[in-house]
Amino acid sequence: MINIGILGLGRIGRIHLENLSTRIEGVRVLAAMNPSEEGRKFAQKFNVPLITSNADDVINHPDIDAVLICTSTNVHADYLIKVARAGKAIFCEKPLDLSLQKVRETLSVVKQSGVPLMLAFNQRLDPNFQEVKQALLKGRIGKLRSIHIISRDPGPPPIPYIKASGGLFLDMTIHDFDMARYLVGDEVKEVFARGHNLVDPEIGKAGDIDSAYVMLTFNNDVTVVIENCRHASYGYDQRLEVFGSEGMMKAENPLKTTNWVMDKEGVHLSRNLDFFIDRYAESYRLEMKVFIESLEQKIPMPITGEDGLSAMLIALAANISVKENRVVKIEELLG
Ligand SMILES: NC(=O)c1ccc[n+]([C@@H]2O[C@H](COP(=O)([O-])OP(=O)(O)OC[C@H]3O[C@@H](n4cnc5c(N)ncnc54)[C@H](O)[C@@H]3O)[C@@H](O)[C@H]2O)c1
Numbered sequence: 001m002i003n004i005g006i007l008g009l010g011r012i013g014r015i016h017l018e019n020l021s022t023r024i025e026g027v028r029v030l031a032a033m034n035p036s037e038e039g040r041k042f043a044q045k046f047n048v049p050l051i052t053s054n055a056d057d058v059i060n061h062p063d064i065d066a067v068l069i070c071t072s073t074n075v076h077a078d079y080l081i082k083v084a085r086a087g088k089a090i091f092c093e094k095p096l097d098l099s100l101q102k103v104r105e106t107l108s109v110v111k112q113s114g115v116p117l118m119l120a121f122n123q124r125l126d127p128n129f130q131e132v133k134q135a136l137l138k139g140r141i142g143k144l145r146s147i148h149i150i151s152r153d154p155g156p157p158p159i160p161y162i163k164a165s166g167g168l169f170l171d172m173t174i175h176d177f178d179m180a181r182y183l184v185g186d187e188v189k190e191v192f193a194r195g196h197n198l199v200d201p202e203i204g205k206a207g208d209i210d211s212a213y214v215m216l217t218f219n220n221d222v223t224v225v226i227e228n229c230r231h232a233s234y235g236y237d238q239r240l241e242v243f244g245s246e247g248m249m250k251a252e253n254p255l256k257t258t259n260w261v262m263d264k265e266g267v268h269l270s271r272n273l274d275f276f277i278d279r280y281a282e283s284y285r286l287e288m289k290v291f292i293e294s295l296e297q298k299i300p301m302p303i304t305g306e307d308g309l310s311a312m313l314i315a316l317a318a319n320i321s322v323k324e325n326r327v328v329k330i331e332e333l334l335g
Contacts, residue, residue, distance in 0.1 A: 002295050005031040005058035005088075007079055008071030009039030012093055012120075012284075015277065016068055019285045020292075021046040027292050031058045055079065059086050066295060069093060074164065077106045084113035091291050093120045095174055095315075096308045098166035100333070103312060107305045118291050118301035119308040121178040123238075125286040128251040132242055133183060135249055142246025147183055147224040149176045149240045152232035154275055156199055162206045168195065169315035173212060173228050177314040178307060180216055180224040183242060187310065190217040192327045193318035199231040214318050235272030236279050254279065 004020055006013055009032055020029050031050035032043040043051045050057060058067060059082050066089035069079045077097040083090050090110070096103045096119070110117050123129060136144060151172065156162070165171035181187065195209030203210045210230040217223055241250045255270040262268075273279040287303075294301050317328040 002027045002292055003030045003063050003065050004028065004068060005033070005061055005064040005066075006068045006070060007033050007055050007058060008069065009034035009042055010070065010072070011277065013039065013068070013070030014042050015284050016070060016288060017043060017046055017048070019288045023285050024288050024292055026296060030064055031061050033058045055082070059083050059088070064088060066091065066291075072164070073098065073166070077102045080106045080117075081109045084110045084115050084117075087113065087115060089116045089295055091118045091120065092305075092308075094308060095166065095170055095312060096305065098170060100312065100316060103309055107309060110305055116295065116301050117305045118287075118294065119303045119305055120287060121175065121182075121303050121307060121311070122280055122283040122287045123175050123179055124182050124283075124303060125290065126280060126283040128254070129179065129240065132240065132249055132251050136183060136185075136242060136244075140247070141242060141244035141249050144184065144222050144242060144244045146222060146243050147180060147240060149179060149224065149226045150237060151176050151226070152229040152237035154232055154236050156203060156210060156230035159202055159206050162203055162208050165208070167208050167319060168210065168212055168228060168230070169193070169214075169318040170312065172230075173214065173226060173318065174311050174315050176226045176228070177216075177311040179240070180226065181307070181310060184218050184220070184222050184224065186218045186220045186222065188216045188314050188330055189219050190327050190329050191215070191314055191317040191321050193321040195322040199229065203230065209322065212318075212322075216314065236275045237272060238279060
């Protein structure tokens with residue numbers, strides 16, 4: 001039995017708590033921490049033995065093997081260091097932090113502590129995207145030439161969230177950067193990005209963009225084009241297409257229902273799913289399963305802190321590219 005503690009019971013912390021408590025074998029949540037009453041109340045539903053507002057109660061709990069860091073991003077790095085020094089395994093939500101220097105320092109402490117760390121790039125575990133990855137590994141589409149990723153949110157988050165998010169590339173596109181690296185199986189060498197405010201001028205006033213187009217060139221010359229927008233009138237839009245020497249494969253949006261209507265206007269399908277909570281529900285369950293199995297079997301984590309750092313470097317390069325209107329080499333950031 002693996003004993004878990006959770007820090008942060010907002011949207012994502014609650015998903016993990018519920019999955020661990022009801023859908024994953026061989027694990028129990030022994031403690032959960034959240035500053036506000038609302039998050040703590042949620043933990044009561046799952047009979048968590050210790051519910052607290054003090055993170056140290058969780059981090060230093062003698063029976064806890066692993067800690068999930070699901071708090072707001074600004075405190076991820078501090079908790080990563082504390083949990084690593086307490087000798088416990090870590091599952092951390094993305095991004096690791098918004099400062100490159102802090103991420104490097106934090107990963108170095110985690111490495112020195114020797115504790116396992118899994119980063120929450122849950123989209124790798126999505127069954128549709130996983131089937132694409134397996135097809136690529138089996139050579140079903142031949143030699144990979146290019147990938148097109150489309151990721152559009154149903155609507156923008158509140159302005160205070162935008163201000164603290166680190167910007168579109170670090171907050172939203174980071175998942176797509178990781179997906180690109182995962183599917184290509186190589187590292188990015190160059191980034192060219194364009195960003196605009198087409199959704200809400202308030203997002204521009206807050207210093208961020210809401211629509212972006214990014215071109216990644218990998219060391220093996222595969223090109224990945226990513227399109228992002230903070231608003232899609234038809235719901236959450238998460239698709240991708242891989243193109244190779246022997247064919248093409250597409251992952252389309254799962255719809256709310258399988259029903260369709262035919263009338264004099266044409267054939268109408270159901271709407272897209274609403275947002276990440278329903279679209280990626282299965283991937284959140286699977287990432288907890290994989291985390292627990294990796295701990296049980298004492299095998300390396302499938303998604304690492306270094307994966308988080310690599311995706312962050314691409315995001316920072318995209319920021320520079322938009323600002324300076326030029327192609328940015330990743331090696332510029334490696335100094
Ligand atoms: N992997 C994904 O698909 C995904 C989806 C959503 C959010 N996230 C990430 O998860 C993290 C949390 O996002 P969310 O949407 O759940 O946010 P949220 O605002 O709903 O929840 C954050 C929680 O952290 C708590 N908190 C704030 N400061 C804290 C502190 N100092 N110590 C402990 N807890 C603190 C808040 O009370 C809140 O309950 C963010 O880093 C976000 O980027 C990842």
